[in-house]
Amino acid sequence: MNNTDAYSRYLAATASGWELLEAFAARHGSLSAATIAHHDGISQAQAKRFQLTFARIKPCRALAAQLSHSLDVLHLISGTIIKVNPRHNDLRAFLDKMLRACHLKSVADAEHILREILATAKKPTRPARVNRINFAHKPDDNNMVRFLGKLRAEDARRIQEKFQAAIRAALRENESLTGDVAMANLMVNAILRGETTNASAPEHEYSPAVVMSVDPNVDLERGVINTASGASIPLEDAINYHLRNTGWVLGVSQTGSKAKLEFIAPIINTRFSTGTHRLGVMLETLMCARCDTPAIFCHAHHIEAWAHSRRPRDWEDLTNLCPVDNSLNDDNPNAPPRNGRVERDERGWPGWKYSPDGRFHYNPNPVFRHGWRGTIADILANQA
Structure with missing residues (x-):
């Protein structure tokens, strides 16, 4: 042409x-x-x-x-x-x-x-909205959530006056601090801790997962967890040990290069003691298997739909999928492919396949591999 x-x-x-x-x-x-x-x-x-x-x-x-x-x-x-x-x-x-x-x-x-x-189109009449705020639904690459607000001039002026002294003091003590950061710190400390004079960055309490490699056929019968470092901890002590900011104990078995979740128990946060399957899925990849939606907003997707498999549920059948990707998933693996479906590879990682014989498309976000499956993969790589 x-x-x-x-x-x-x-x-x-x-x-x-x-x-x-x-x-x-x-x-x-x-x-x-x-x-x-x-x-x-x-x-x-x-x-x-x-x-x-x-x-x-x-x-x-x-x-x-x-x-x-x-x-x-x-x-x-x-x-x-x-x-x-x-x-x-x-x-x-x-x-x-x-x-x-x-x-x-x-x-x-x-x-x-x-x-x-x-x-020329007619528009609905709405009362004037005042003092409104919005939060973004998803954090950015730096795990920051955008906050947007509009306040009445009088309210904004009074808030600024209330915080000015603390902001000036914080800027004198820390030259690297800026006014907007100091204001943000003050707002977080005031709302969460009732502190209206502290403009330093608020301390956060984290609950990371504690991953322990176990042989369920031996360790669970003996009531002992063998950690990857070789230490043995009684299962009851591990579950009830009140250690600040440790979060959860997960038992993970290893078969060759594949990791499998066997049990999960809370250390401190007993209010999350129900729904263990859901927690196990969330902690595996920390986000949707296909996009950047955090696991907390995802569905616990059944890879093998009950209508087509009729097999008992286990950990391998569950993975994180956001509502959009979950609705697109081809539930019937025997039907002609349309949008594709999530499956697990030989190492257990969930990935998207557009056709049954196609290649796996994994979530490229680094956070995707920071859950318990990624931690076990790191342990196995270091042992090789």
């Missing part, structure tokens, strides 16, 4: 956006954006954009097919129509109006036209 042919095809594609979207929908149906991106070699964001645009324009598909909008204009209309409140407006009528108004218009003109149409 020469350059002229390539450009001609591009112009043809941009002049018939709805035909492209219908062809896309016919090709992929209800497949997930991740699966489409994997099969077609496009980005997941691009696949998702195609899906959303098709779904939002579909109510007026006959009109969209009749008019010759470019794909870029259809994407613009798709992004605008979702800003129209369906409880106070006729969504289909607005979509029809947008499609007709943008007929034969350039992207720049369509953007201006859509902005004017959107301004």
Whole structure:
């Protein structure tokens, strides 16, 4: 294909956006954006954009097919129509109006036209909100959660006045400290500990997992835990030992290079003594087997669905999957692959496979391997 042919095809594609979207929908149906991106070699964001645009324009598909909008204009209309409140407006009528108004218009003109149409939509009346705060759902790479708040001017002024003396004192004592960090420290200390003058970084109490390698056929019968360092601890003492900030005792057996969780018991936090299977799953990989969702927000996913396996439950059958990935998982391993499914490799690690004979795709986040399975893997590597 020469350059002229390539450009001609591009112009043809941009002049018939709805035909492209219908062809896309016919090709992929209800497949997930991740699966489409994997099969077609496009980005997941691009696949998702195609899906959303098709779904939002579909109510007026006959009109969209009749008019010759470019794909870029259809994407613009798709992004605008979702800003129209369906409880106070006729969504289909607005979509029809947008499609007709943008007929034969350039992207720049369509953007201006859509902005004017959107301004005519009715908006719900809401009482003025004051003193509101929001927390981000997920921490960033540094385990920090974004905090966003808006306060009435009078309340903000009084808070600043209350903390100013402590902030100035903290800055004099610590040159590396900044005003915003000192303010954050003061807020945490005031809310959690009732301290309104301490601007130093608050001390946090952690509960890391204590992983102990055991042979369940011998150690549990004798009531003794053999640690990886060779020490023996009575099981009852290990469970009841009131050691500050130690968290949980996990018993893990080793078969070759594979680790398996045998039991879990709380040392201090007895209020978590129920739901041991759930805790074992959370502590294995600390996050979703496919994305960065922390384990606390994940489902305990059954790799072998009961409807298709009918086998007893064990630790190997459970892993962390966030609600989105859990809904995408192909539960029936014998059915034709659609989105893919989570499985375990020969070492026990959970990974995503797009097809039964495909390769494993592991979560690349380093935290994924910081749980008890990763700790045992490190121990085995050092023993080799």
